[in-house]
Amino acid sequence: MGVLEDINAHRTELKTDSYTTTISDLLGAYKREDLQINPEYQRLFRWDLERQSEYIESLLLNIPTPPLFFATNPDGKSEVIDGLQRLSTLIKFFAPEIFEGEVEIATAENNEQEQNNLKVATLLLGAPLVASIEGYNVKTLPETLVRTLRYTRVPIILLEKESSVRARYHVFKRLNRSGSVLSDQEIRNCSARLFGNDFPQALRELASDPVVRTAIGIPDEQVRKMAIEEFILRLLANLYSPDPLKHSVIEFLDDFMQYGSEGKFLFNDEKKQVVARTFRLLAKTHPDGQAFRFYREDVPRGAVSTNLFDIVSYGVAKNIDYLEDNSPFLKARIIELHKGEDLKDLTGAGSNTKRKYIGRLQLGEKWFSKPEN
Incomplete structure (x- = not known):
């Protein structure tokens, strides 16, 4: 098989779509379990509070951020294959609106357990450009800014269910090896x-x-x-x-x-x-x-x-x-x-x-x- 035929054969294994969606819709899909994070992958949420706060700041300031990569499973639900740290940061910040029952707000100590526990809502640190967001959480941040976050649109790249398992495997591996904390x-x-x-x-x-x-x-x-x-x-x-x-x-x-x-x-x-x-x-x-x-x-x-x-x-x-x-x-x-x-x-x-x-x-x-x- 020549190189052109080889390339074309592998290109047909990967079918993608791209779109933008609001953070509100994204978190709603997660709450309904239409958007899933493999438990084996979820435990790898490791962004420290500084990086979480910086990501929230980027969204508030409309600074472009990389797309999230999802894959559609045979049951029609989507699975995260790249963007764990960013998505987990959003889930954690909006934890009181997502999880049933009482959700704690992180303390000023921000210990390691609090920083990466999705059910302990984020207490922001001062970010590089907006130091004044320090000490705010989803319940105390001005409602105008909370709405700004909810309706900010984030780019999504979707691997459709027609994509082969091998294609998904290589996409996941290459995306996550390009400079992640894993x-x-x-x-x-x-x-x-x-x-x-x-x-x-x-x-x-x-x-x-x-x-x-x-x-x-x-x-x-x-x-x-x-x-x-x-x-x-x-x-x-x-x-x-x-x-x-x-x-x-x-x-x-x-x-x-x-x-x-x-x-x-x-x-x-x-x-x-x-x-x-x-x-x-x-x-x-x-x-x-x-x-x-x-x-x-x-x-x-x-x-x-x-x-x-x-x-x-x-x-x-x-x-x-x-x-x-x-x-x-x-x-x-x-x-x-x-x-x-x-x-x-x-x-x-x-x-x-x-x-x-x-x-x-x-x-x-x-x-x-x-x-x-």
Whole structure:
């Protein structure tokens, strides 16, 4: 197929419409549940109060803002695929008019829980141009300004239901990776659910295992951004991907996430056990991510290294039957690994090139294999 035919074939997968609507109509659709936010995506509302206040200020001053992207589902309802932070800011500000029952107004403390809880109505901070909006909320802001917000029109781009799931997946992934606050794995997890929930949910369940968390040993902030899920995905892709790394590691993991979510990867009990046994052994022999940290003065220090993770986790998984009964051998081999030239050659600058990436997996499998007597 030539490039023109290839482009035309993919263009037909994406059908869009664009229009403007008032904030009042937008929030009404959300209240009626005609506009939905995937719960997995909703929990990623992270704009701090400064950015929320600045967005409200932009609307009041008629400063142009980016469009919201929705997708129409087969049931006719719309789902948010880009614009979570902006839409959530509006829902939170107008919370008393949206949610049933009593809604709290944020306190002057504006702690983290208040800033991102949709059912705690926003108490604005002073914005860059209009510092005087500080301290106002939807109930105290002059009614003229509240009406201005309600009837401000915002641009919408709609992916119609005739668009393929694959097209929606790529739109979501590319929009959210263009400079958002989401991590790569959060984007993968949300976008992959367009194909199905089973694989993302399986990753979530494994990542919630305290043994797995002990084995990887990363800070809580990284855990909240789904770094544990990404490490598990990385190991699974290294072990079971039908396609080798072609260009970038990010694309390699994206492709495997899609492969798993489409149901093409049989993540059965046997494969889950390989992952569980690998992390269980490493949690026992090297808790708090020690197996994935570079040695300095004969002690594992610093941040967890994805390069070391590739070597050690893959090598242990490929040799798990032998290593489970020979943990002293595993400990000795990890120490020796840091003394060899192979490790230096396959990490550091350019470590995500195809040669070094594949080299790390080959080194890990051989390094932790049963010695030949």
